[in-house]
Amino acid sequence: MKSIFRGKHFITLEDWNKDEINTLLEVSSDLKKNFAMGVPTPYLPLQTIFLMFFEQSTRTRNSMEAGIAQLGGHGNFLDTSTMQIAHGEVAKDTAVILSRYGHGIACRNCFWEVGNKYLRAMAEHSTVPVMNLQCDLYHPMQGIADLMTIKEKVGDMKRLKVSIIWAYATSHKKPISVPLTQALLFPRYGMDVTLAYPEGYELPDWVIEKAKKNALDNGGTFKITHNMEEAYKDAHVVIPKNWGSWVTNPSEDVVDDLLNSYKSWKCTEEMMSIADKDVMYMHALPADRNNEVVNSVIDGPHSIIYDEAENRLHTAKAVMTLTMGGK
Template structure:
């Protein structure tokens, strides 16, 4: 498999042209086919990637570790609290050293106002591709898997009604990176995207402007509503997920008066009934069951969350094979 994007950083899908994303998706579907047929996929034999995590992870860590093993390489998990970064070592020095030891560096750093800058500083000083495993602004691995899942289920994305909806949760103050990535990516595929959230949970103005631009250029649409029912009505895909009020409030306090005032923003059977009869429920997981969503919805006939999660490994393998390979 020819590594068409050898050395290219994967920090945001905004920096990947649409034909390049299409190629990643093509390879992702091929990787899934190989996996199901138990075919050899050692495209990265003897390659090493370092996986740096500032936060916890289930799907991202394991899709990367298992994915690289299936590609014939080795992933080294790095808990950054056990690295010299925790003593102040710079992103520059970390990138220069690790890139001299292997063939790729992947990193999750979601600290508000820090994460994306940290990744970009590493990219400036790395001789190998830097892969974003989620930062404060973007989650391109999740976005790619979400798009793959939508294409797999619906085939045609033009004018597909997709609603990205804020939901109530109390587990932690979550990054904005998943919804922000989705509003930037989905309009590029001519979807009719609705972003719904209560007052106070805005996404950055520059992201909204760019989402509208993508919609205009690609034949889709993008709109914002502060009415949850409006977002669910007639939707083909609903993605009710919590995100924090980072744009307006940089406190890391999880539960506050603003959050508690919107307990009603929850994906219920009644909300699903407003959508298309064949609506699909998606979530990047982990879902805050009982708060973000009722069990009967996430475990019900409309849910494709496990397909979405499974596709994380196939898209991860595609990104690694296309950026880290030699031939």
Template sequence: MQSVFRGKHLITLQEWTKEEIDTILDVSFDLKRKFATGEQTNYLQGQSMFLMFFEQSTRTRNSMEAGFSQLGGHANYLDTSTMQISHGESAKDTAVILSRMGHAIACRNCFWGVGNKYLREMAANSSVPIMNLQCDLYHPMQGLADLMTMKEKLGDVRRKKVSIIWAYATSHKKPISVPLTQVLLFPRYGMDVWLAYPEGYDLPEWAIEQARENAEKHGGTLTITHNMEEAYKDADVVIPKNWGSWVTNQSTAVVDDLLESYRSWKCTEEIMALTKGNSIYMHALPADRGNEVEDSVIDGSHSVVYDEAENRLHTAKAVMLLTMGGK
């Protein structure tokens, strides 16, 4: 089991070994048990961290703020529109100064072609851990919570059919970071991963190549289809979620002709009937109810979305504890 974590950046789980990710999960389960029994976990007492958000957040912000408080520290929420970033201050200068004032920096920046580069510039200039709270390419905190949830519900996840499925939504043009993280991570745990999407909503080819390499190395598989029913058929886990056409079209327009042509890509009770009887429905939330999914599905017996959301707290705490307090 890997034990040297102090100071390690978390930009993408692809840069962490499977053994390191296993350690995060072990710590997450331990912290969840202690949370349930009311046991104090003031492991990071007196520490402070900065939470920088370029976008809105519910689960990510609160899992970090509440989680760090439960670890005994103080998290300072920073709306970047009120920082000197809005006047052009560089990622380097921000990282150097904040890292001298606290013990960690976490940041969400999902702007296409900008977010991941911004985080990496921060990491190159910070003397404390940088944690990715979602960028244009990766959402490692969500990936960890998804994996924890599947292990809770399914036990052994090897050879389980896990389908990452594009779904119709109009709320905003969403990043590709959630499905990209999942398609890279899940094959490392021996899952049979299906990626289903309409043409035009491709993930980057380099990510697909990495996912296939992960599958070959760890005994998983990756199947890509443009047929929604194929992905649902006999699935153990379905994750129907919208993502934007950023790879093929960098326009920020939310609704366009391509999107409207795929209104039928929706998670319904009828299509859930194609899955295994004990299958689980997952979603990173917020779901675009009525478009991505029927209420009867997300509120139904297959859904584990609220457990999945709670696990954001426990996995976030594990990352903070290991990178800020580990050896």
């Protein structure tokens, strides 16, 4: 393999080929083993990464901050409301300057039809790798951690039945970036992927076309259903998670008539009972408990949410290790 990782942007896993993703998984596993054994991994000594957040974060911020510290470097947390961005400074100027100050830039910007464009503009003008901490379209940090978790649990992922299922939630109008990333990534590993949602919560047409192509090219399948029970039936992995109706309705209103008409789309013991007997429940977190999922499921024996969340640390470290080079 002749991939060059140093300086490579991490905006979507669609920009990384299978060999590169497999290397990322291998490095993640190696870092996880060393972390468990207390073996230091100072692969990025005295390097600085700037962590720009337009929005709140728990797992992403802390996995990046802890991760860079464990790699021997330093993370500068930047609340963009306290930066000159708040006064209108453009992505180009921010990227040029921050890339002269350090060794990596990571950014979360989930504003609909803004976030990915902002990250792309930064990447165009940065001289260091730009990493996507979630935008309006993609969440590659979550996607690679999900893939690592599934691989750890089952080994061979070919023909694994994985269902990405919309679920009812009222906490905020959530981005489509998590299900979109999973829909594109999982078929690349030969999984049989079902995307289930009520009408009105579609993903973009180009995503569906690409997901089907990824499945065709890699020996998996990809299908859509508007029937929740169909998605749960015999599934090996279920990922019931809310996402907003951004594609059909760009309004930022959290609760509307469409949302309220689908309160029944909840992960319950009854739904889990029609899945495979060893089904695994996953969620990127935070979960809207008692709306998206009942406590007995998310806290039950089929739930692997905390393993999934832990892997956010190891995969974040792998992304930084591979892409950040010395000056």
